[in-house]
Amino acid sequence: MRAAVLEAHGEPLEIADIDRPTADPDGVVIETEACGICRSDWHAWQGDWGWLGLEAQPGQVLGHEPAGRVVEVGENVENVAEGDHVAVPFNLGDGSCPECRRGHSNTCENVMPLGFVEQAPGAFAEELHVPVADHNAVHLPDGVSSTDMAGLGCRFMTSFHALAHRADVGAGDWVAVHGCGGVGLSAVHIADALGANVVAVDLQEEKLEKAKSLGAVETVDASDTDDVPDAVKALAGGGTQVSVDALGIETTCQNSVLSLGNRGQHVQIGLTTQDEQGMVSLPTDAMVMQEIEFIGSLGMPPTRYDEIFRLVASGKLDPSAVVSETVGLDDVPEKLDAMTDYETVGIPVIDEF
Known part of the structure; x- marks a missing residue:
């Protein structure tokens, strides 16, 4: 499958063919229909956040604002099925630590930042593995497009x-x-x-x-x-x-x-x-x-996404209003470079992979 891969900090991402993911027993694979391009991706591309233990390494697939359809389901997954339309938070939780059990999975003790660490390859790719899917895959309401919700996984929430x-x-x-x-x-x-x-x-x-x-x-x-x-x-x-x-x-x-x-x-x-x-x-x-x-303030627990969905349904919130443009996967290196001088407005979203 095609993916945007970090080759070296500050150098253009390589659009490469890599192996598609397979679902582990507790995970699912989604076909990525849309993914936002975020300033946090720019930080990862630049090699920032080593002081947090989050310096993305060469070979990392970036991207952490995905929405798409489930195409493969692990044998232990109970609440997510093939064909489900889901979004994925950038701060993946394990669902079982004390923080997750108290409803604060955004500060999970074993958090896996999507697209920043080797064990959580990102969503600048045709497909994406979501670990602990019963906890981390968020079902989207009917009628909501993946493009409109791509920014939900990080900036909006x-x-x-x-x-x-x-x-x-x-x-x-x-x-x-x-x-x-x-x-x-x-x-x-x-x-x-x-x-x-x-x-x-x-x-x-x-x-x-x-x-x-x-x-x-x-x-x-x-x-x-x-x-x-x-x-x-x-x-x-x-x-x-x-x-x-x-x-x-x-x-x-x-x-x-x-x-x-x-x-x-x-x-x-x-x-x-x-x-x-x-x-x-x-x-x-x-x-x-x-x-x-x-x-x-860091991210948002996925168990509270329904609060946003209710405000969207009532017309009080419109995440799509912050989406500025849609681009292809091949455009990602250029869009990241534009962020160096703050040239992007709103949220650019990849909708062609």
């Missing part, structure tokens, strides 16, 4: 978990979103659906215009603003209740914290780059004096 579960977003609250890539635009759309007033912050006018179309009531062009936190505070009447760093660089993290009012909540979604390597300085005295909370 990551933003949903951050704002609906980790932060305390109420109707009428001000929420700032720093960085309007795919996860940031998803956060804008979700915060708007939760009744918040959203301030979107980015360096590019095209992304700010997209944020407006997804519900942002105010925008801040960071390329034309001397003091981003002051600008956000002026728009939000003195400071936001919630602020999100959706990029993961030192500047956006610090700006997010400094945009908050008293007892505000900073939510960290973006993971850092080689420049920060996981360490960012913070205005700790201001955080103490204002009683600011710093909240980390």
Whole structure:
């Protein structure tokens, strides 16, 4: 089968023929109908996250936002059948550790990050193996296309978990979103659906215009603003209740914290780059004096996907609105390269393999 394979960090992915996967007793194989191209794939391509033990190695098939149809089922699988239409979370859980049993499989003690480690080859491929399928394969509602749901496996559900579960977003609250890539635009759309007033912050006018179309009531062009936190505070009447760093660089993290009012909540979604390597300085005295909370948020437990599906069914959420374009597998190297200079808008999705 065809797949996009990491040859060397920073070098174009190779579109190669590799062996198709086979289902282990607890797993399934899906035919990949769509897969988002995410900035996390760019990080893997660059060789980032060695400080987390997640530096993708040569030979790794990348891709972690898939949806497709089940074509092979392991003998022990009970709840997934051939032909089922499923999505797959990027943080695969084992379904049995204490975290998984408590409903927090996004922080599974034996997590397998899809597309980042050898034991979990990714979805930039015609077919994909899903381990512990009864736990990790999420059935999609009738009438939902794989393309529309491809971004659900990472960026959209990551933003949903951050704002609906980790932060305390109420109707009428001000929420700032720093960085309007795919996860940031998803956060804008979700915060708007939760009744918040959203301030979107980015360096590019095209992304700010997209944020407006997804519900942002105010925008801040960071390329034309001397003091981003002051600008956000002026728009939000003195400071936001919630602020999100959706990029993961030192500047956006610090700006997010400094945009908050008293007892505000900073939510960290973006993971850092080689420049920060996981360490960012913070205005700790201001955080103490204002009683600011710093909240980390990773992925989303697949057992809670139904919350998103209900909001989609009601028309309050539309994950497809964040999908910017569909491309072929051969286009993946070019799209990853474009992310180096933040040239992509929204979520590009592979729908031809």
